[in-house]
Amino acid sequence: MRVFRTIKEQQNYSLNEKCQNTRIALVPTMGFLHEGHLSLIDKAKEHADKVIASIFVNPTQFGEGEDYEDYPRDEKKDLKLLKEKNVDCVFIPELNEMYPEGFKTFCEVGKLSKEYCGRSRPTHFRGVVTVVLKLFNIVQPDVAVFGGKDYQQYIIIKTMAKDLNLPIEIIPSPIIREKDGLAVSSRNFYLKREERKEATIIYESLIMAREMVEKGKKEAGLLKKKMIDLIKAKKHTRIDYIEFVNPQTLEKVEKVERPTKVLIAVWIGKARLIDNMEIRS
Amino acid sequence: MRVFRTIKEQQNYSLNEKCQNTRIALVPTMGFLHEGHLSLIDKAKEHADKVIASIFVNPTQFGEGEDYEDYPRDEKKDLKLLKEKNVDCVFIPELNEMYPEGFKTFCEVGKLSKEYCGRSRPTHFRGVVTVVLKLFNIVQPDVAVFGGKDYQQYIIIKTMAKDLNLPIEIIPSPIIREKDGLAVSSRNFYLKREERKEATIIYESLIMAREMVEKGKKEAGLLKKKMIDLIKAKKHTRIDYIEFVNPQTLEKVEKVERPTKVLIAVWIGKARLIDNMEIRS
Numbered sequence: 001m002r003v004f005r006t007i008k009e010q011q012n013y014s015l016n017e018k019c020q021n022t023r024i025a026l027v028p029t030m031g032f033l034h035e036g037h038l039s040l041i042d043k044a045k046e047h048a049d050k051v052i053a054s055i056f057v058n059p060t061q062f063g064e065g066e067d068y069e070d071y072p073r074d075e076k077k078d079l080k081l082l083k084e085k086n087v088d089c090v091f092i093p094e095l096n097e098m099y100p101e102g103f104k105t106f107c108e109v110g111k112l113s114k115e116y117c118g119r120s121r122p123t124h125f126r127g128v129v130t131v132v133l134k135l136f137n138i139v140q141p142d143v144a145v146f147g148g149k150d151y152q153q154y155i156i157i158k159t160m161a162k163d164l165n166l167p168i169e170i171i172p173s174p175i176i177r178e179k180d181g182l183a184v185s186s187r188n189f190y191l192k193r194e195e196r197k198e199a200t201i202i203y204e205s206l207i208m209a210r211e212m213v214e215k216g217k218k219e220a221g222l223l224k225k226k227m228i229d230l231i232k233a234k235k236h237t238r239i240d241y242i243e244f245v246n247p248q249t250l251e252k253v254e255k256v257e258r259p260t261k262v263l264i265a266v267w268i269g270k271a272r273l274i275d276n277m278e279i280r281s
Numbered sequence: 282m283r284v285f286r287t288i289k290e291q292q293n294y295s296l297n298e299k300c301q302n303t304r305i306a307l308v309p310t311m312g313f314l315h316e317g318h319l320s321l322i323d324k325a326k327e328h329a330d331k332v333i334a335s336i337f338v339n340p341t342q343f344g345e346g347e348d349y350e351d352y353p354r355d356e357k358k359d360l361k362l363l364k365e366k367n368v369d370c371v372f373i374p375e376l377n378e379m380y381p382e383g384f385k386t387f388c389e390v391g392k393l394s395k396e397y398c399g400r401s402r403p404t405h406f407r408g409v410v411t412v413v414l415k416l417f418n419i420v421q422p423d424v425a426v427f428g429g430k431d432y433q434q435y436i437i438i439k440t441m442a443k444d445l446n447l448p449i450e451i452i453p454s455p456i457i458r459e460k461d462g463l464a465v466s467s468r469n470f471y472l473k474r475e476e477r478k479e480a481t482i483i484y485e486s487l488i489m490a491r492e493m494v495e496k497g498k499k500e501a502g503l504l505k506k507k508m509i510d511l512i513k514a515k516k517h518t519r520i521d522y523i524e525f526v527n528p529q530t531l532e533k534v535e536k537v538e539r540p541t542k543v544l545i546a547v548w549i550g551k552a553r554l555i556d557n558m559e560i561r562s
Contacts, residue, residue, distance in 0.1 A: 007446055137446040249383075
């Protein structure tokens, strides 16, 4: 497994591979890898000759007062896991390599960036889109795989790639869950024992909504209210948002008449956890 | 000469050429080609195996009330000129091809976009940077050549390419002038007979500043005042801005002690004309 720490090395490697018609898949990560990330690697392998993972905790997607400093990191373990997965190449740049002094270019996907997760994190998607665009230009992938848990992120990156005419296929990968249903996330690491127990309520609320829809309840407002009631009954929860949206456009829907995404973000202790589920009547 | 009107055709052509290690140069234009553009083609040929010119009047770089509708167009003549120049390929997309319904991604180069030309045209550089980034992704060039007259644009695109890690070299080309010194521009077409005569005052004011500096006058404030006086004496002129800046960073300078760029924009009749000159003491 090659490990590149400079942009020049990674880009030269990739441009050289491209000249040999190698199909490259990128799996961008912020490290502290878990089963969710490893499933992205498997997905990437289905679509390419070589898989390149990147590890970079991207400061521009953290807002002021967010957990950039505290975000969990474990490079040694990450490299071990990626090697076991037979990843071809890891790009793991330092902060100054990605954002040298004088950096000033940002990319943004219109109002999609300001809704849902963007409402409580107004500069988050600008940072995500910018760093992903940089990674695309450095790694030169033919396909890139993103976790389905970050659904709004997936749609925003897909929109960016389409709008900017990038010759890159954006592929989502299914959400990986713990046995009790909690979506696997690096931020689960923040949960204290009791919070971890309560955290399953997020998944349970999604399942409840799905079942209610199957039983003929279609009003998003009612479904949302029931979810809120369920979650609020837990001591350490604070709901950020719950929305019923069109899975392609992320526009809000009033009634679940076509396949609909339920997007949810809930604070549990100091962890802000997100999840989503497609439901249909 | 190949002429492509769809993104898919142009991108397939370029990706295929790249696999054969062809070095591609892009010359982006808004058409209505003049000697300035043709000099960019010559410059491009020095740096690449194949030269691709694009013709697209980009609506997102025109502000409200600006001359998007009136901007001069002459596709037939443009294609003839490019063929005579032995350009390999012309990319000439329709509006809907570049900006289909639902387009919402924009790229911006920080506060550089809001100064000088950006002050009177606040969304101009956002539009320029976005369309150039799209053209880069479509045409996949190794080098791209930009006219030196649009100096702020050149610096902004160079910054964008660096910040986003594009493996593309950005090359400026010298300003081409009419015999009387007026910088060649498609917008000179707007000038009425008397305005055209007066328009040389822009170049003359730059020459005056250069000569004053050579004679030891270094205060930007004084030089600027003399230029303003000279230009204001002409009936149809209205100065947008005159600034003395560091040629790399575009930061304003108070004194001409190192090589300095003088940036100037002047309205003459309904034409807003820009020019610039490097001066040194």
